[in-house]
Amino acid sequence: MQPWKTLRRETILNQPPWLVVEHHEVMLPDGRVIPDWPWVITPDYVNVVAETEQGTFLCFRQVKYGLAGTSLAVVGGYIAPGEEPLAAARRELLEETGFHAAAWIPLGCYRVDPNRGMAVGHLYLARGVHRTADPVADDLEEQELLTLTRAELESALDRGEFKVLAWASAVALALRYLSTTERR
Amino acid sequence: MQPWKTLRRETILNQPPWLVVEHHEVMLPDGRVIPDWPWVITPDYVNVVAETEQGTFLCFRQVKYGLAGTSLAVVGGYIAPGEEPLAAARRELLEETGFHAAAWIPLGCYRVDPNRGMAVGHLYLARGVHRTADPVADDLEEQELLTLTRAELESALDRGEFKVLAWASAVALALRYLSTTERR
Numbered sequence: 351m352q353p354w355k356t357l358r359r360e361t362i363l364n365q366p367p368w369l370v371v372e373h374h375e376v377m378l379p380d381g382r383v384i385p386d387w388p389w390v391i392t393p394d395y396v397n398v399v400a401e402t403e404q405g406t407f408l409c410f411r412q413v414k415y416g417l418a419g420t421s422l423a424v425v426g427g428y429i430a431p432g433e434e435p436l437a438a439a440r441r442e443l444l445e446e447t448g449f450h451a452a453a454w455i456p457l458g459c460y461r462v463d464p465n466r467g468m469a470v471g472h473l474y475l476a477r478g479v480h481r482t483a484d485p486v487a488d489d490l491e492e493q494e495l496l497t498l499t500r501a502e503l504e505s506a507l508d509r510g511e512f513k514v515l516a517w518a519s520a521v522a523l524a525l526r527y528l529s530t531t532e533r534r
Numbered sequence: 535m536q537p538w539k540t541l542r543r544e545t546i547l548n549q550p551p552w553l554v555v556e557h558h559e560v561m562l563p564d565g566r567v568i569p570d571w572p573w574v575i576t577p578d579y580v581n582v583v584a585e586t587e588q589g590t591f592l593c594f595r596q597v598k599y600g601l602a603g604t605s606l607a608v609v610g611g612y613i614a615p616g617e618e619p620l621a622a623a624r625r626e627l628l629e630e631t632g633f634h635a636a637a638w639i640p641l642g643c644y645r646v647d648p649n650r651g652m653a654v655g656h657l658y659l660a661r662g663v664h665r666t667a668d669p670v671a672d673d674l675e676e677q678e679l680l681t682l683t684r685a686e687l688e689s690a691l692d693r694g695e696f697k698v699l700a701w702a703s704a705v706a707l708a709l710r711y712l713s714t715t716e717r718r
Binding site for chain 1: 535536537538546547549552553555558560562563570571572574576595596597598599600601603604605607642643644645646647648649650651652655674676677678692694696697698699700702703706707709710713
């Protein structure tokens with residue numbers, strides 16, 4: 351299987367760091383050319399499922415502009431230019447909750463859109479988290495920090511209370527890691 | 535917690551059905567106004583984890599423009615205008631594999647981006663799938679249909695072989711559904 355070739359790229363919308371849109375002229379393996387394939391660039395991000403030393407989970411109840419009503423959310427945010435994903439995960443956990451983790455388990459990094467690009471999301475499970483500072487509220491949205499038991503987290507996932515794909519993914523992959531580890 | 539208000543919306547890039555970008559003038563609960571909040575509209579989509587009557591799983595090995603190398607993928611595609619998500623899931627399963635499902639398990643619907651909108655992904659587990667027709671290849675990309683055992687599917691997920699967020703999510707949520715159901 352041959353990859354498509356990028357022949358030319360042109361920026362058609364430029365609002366960094368939030369959104370850049372390009373048109374790519376691409377050539378398919380059979381020689382066909384698509385002159386204006388939309389390519390979307392948004393900032394890469396991290397999401398962190400934070401498990402306390404007591405085996406409970408830190409979550410938020412949030413309003414977000416893209417969601418109806420409130421949603422449960424996990425820790426997360428954009429990766430700064432030049433920042434390593436794990437460093438961003440540590441920073442976001444500390445900023446949003448004031449907590450520090452004893453161990454970091456990577457749950458994978460995933461492209462948001464196979465066709466248009468968009469971001470890469472880096473997902474983590476942070477284990478043994480404990481408070482070392484006060485949180486710094488720098489987000490535009492209101493949010494409430496919650497502590498959920500494992501049973502409450504599982505039930506919230508199954509009821510669709512994590513309304514964003516990356517948040518539900520991070521929770522599902524973290525629970526999978528925990529149950530796989532416990533079975534061993 | 536109060537939602538943000540949309541005061542005005544302006545289309546700044548119009549390439550339907552693939553990509554529309556708007557600027558929204560939004561007002562925060564504290565009265566602050568953001569004049570040019572980027573809002574991105576891409577087509578809603580379905581992804582389907584297809585489990586055969588024998589308990590194996592239909593997957594693809596694919597090249598996609600937004601991914602380096604090849605990726606494992608699940609059945610999926612865009613929802614047509616006016617189409618119900620489940621109808622799109624049935625259609626994509628039939629078109630891409632020639633298979634029909636005995637039962638459909640919804641795994642949730644999730645907004646891709648909590649800030650910019652983008653698509654909503656509708657995820658399903660199709661159980662008891664069996665061939666009723668030949669697949670119709672209408673995608674631009676080359677792809678190879680594979681049958682994985684449950685152990686191979688689990689291992690591929692854990693190794694990061696599903697490189698797209700929605701595909702990894704659908705597999706993780708389907709495996710969660712199956713193991714929860716089996717424990718009862």
